[in-house]
Amino acid sequence: MVASKENKSYTRSIQSGVLQLTLSDGHDRMDELMDFASRENPKRHFSFVSKVLGKHIPVQPLLMREIYDELSDLCALNGDAYVVAMSEMGVGLGAGVADSLSKIHPEYDIYFQHTTRSQLPNKTWLNLDEVHSHAVDHILYEPVAYLRQNIMASTTLVIVDDEITTGRTVFLLATRIMQKIPRIQKIMFVSLVNWLSDENTQKFHALGIQIEFVQLIKGEFTFKKHDDFHTALPSKVDSSISTSICRQDLGRLGLKMPYHLDLPTGYADNLKQDRVVVVGHGEHLYLPFLLAEDLQKKGIDVVFQSTTRSPVLAGDAIKNRICFEVDDDKEHYIYNFPTDRKVLAMSEGDDSLGFHHHLQLCPFKVPL
Numbered sequence: 001m002v003a004s005k006e007n008k009s010y011t012r013s014i015q016s017g018v019l020q021l022t023l024s025d026g027h028d029r030m031d032e033l034m035d036f037a038s039r040e041n042p043k044r045h046f047s048f049v050s051k052v053l054g055k056h057i058p059v060q061p062l063l064m065r066e067i068y069d070e071l072s073d074l075c076a077l078n079g080d081a082y083v084v085a086m087s088e089m090g091v092g093l094g095a096g097v098a099d100s101l102s103k104i105h106p107e108y109d110i111y112f113q114h115t116t117r118s119q120l121p122n123k124t125w126l127n128l129d130e131v132h133s134h135a136v137d138h139i140l141y142e143p144v145a146y147l148r149q150n151i152m153a154s155t156t157l158v159i160v161d162d163e164i165t166t167g168r169t170v171f172l173l174a175t176r177i178m179q180k181i182p183r184i185q186k187i188m189f190v191s192l193v194n195w196l197s198d199e200n201t202q203k204f205h206a207l208g209i210q211i212e213f214v215q216l217i218k219g220e221f222t223f224k225k226h227d228d229f230h231t232a233l234p235s236k237v238d239s240s241i242s243t244s245i246c247r248q249d250l251g252r253l254g255l256k257m258p259y260h261l262d263l264p265t266g267y268a269d270n271l272k273q274d275r276v277v278v279v280g281h282g283e284h285l286y287l288p289f290l291l292a293e294d295l296q297k298k299g300i301d302v303v304f305q306s307t308t309r310s311p312v313l314a315g316d317a318i319k320n321r322i323c324f325e326v327d328d329d330k331e332h333y334i335y336n337f338p339t340d341r342k343v344l345a346m347s348e349g350d351d352s353l354g355f356h357h358h359l360q361l362c363p364f365k366v367p368l
Contacts, residue, residue, distance in 0.1 A: 019036060068096035077108055094161075118242045167201075278304045320335070
């Protein structure tokens, strides 16, 4: 689908204030791809809510795959690529883009990794801070040893996030990865929405390397907060580095793409008559997505979404909000949860399924 190029302006009122949007590219995709809500965060009062990310809104997995393929088709690869996604919102999108790139370009080696807010016993490669977030700190660990040499030989860096606003964090990530991988010849910044101003865009070209931006929507926005709107972070918000059980083999330390999910024969036979929602947990997105995609290919009525640690107020794009406790008495959330579907929940460890009891979910374990 070719996006329209004319500028078009929109006004969107949400609980916290008024967004003025001017789209220069992809305005005919706005209602398809995004909605709006209010953050429970005094640093940033608004939230662009993706309709295709599988985070705040349940999405059919094959629709998500179409978005991954579309973005991948727009990426002009000419060599092996290292795809790095930003936690938490960009993890599933980054894994999906890397997966699709590896299938569209089987002639190249594609590696995937994401920043994380999980503590591992591994060597930290670099740290980042995301100043507007409720959870500021990001870690990118040194890639696992058996992939490191190949990742270091990559000539293209692909940085993926759901949206690019000022570009500060992804610019910082690109700069620090270039210091680690001097062979990089091109950097592509891939997002669903790119809000970079012309001034901020020019800063990226100062990196002295070939730069490309790939997005489905491009524009700029302003936000005016309502004078009577005031909010604070929830008392149990999860803003620190997590020490909960977490996987080390699905992105935090690097992954050669595509990843092949081995599922037992006939595992879905008893779901044929069900309407299903597959739920991932936080940064654990790629494996649950592959499960949901396989179920839909088998003809099962399925949607996918994941929990999140980001606090967003109920209202506007958020029709319902469920809070549940995780380790250390912290609080996570699931939004727009469909209560009329059978739930298959996938977590990284039995101890991290705090939402099971609250939602009365049926845990579904995939052999690892």
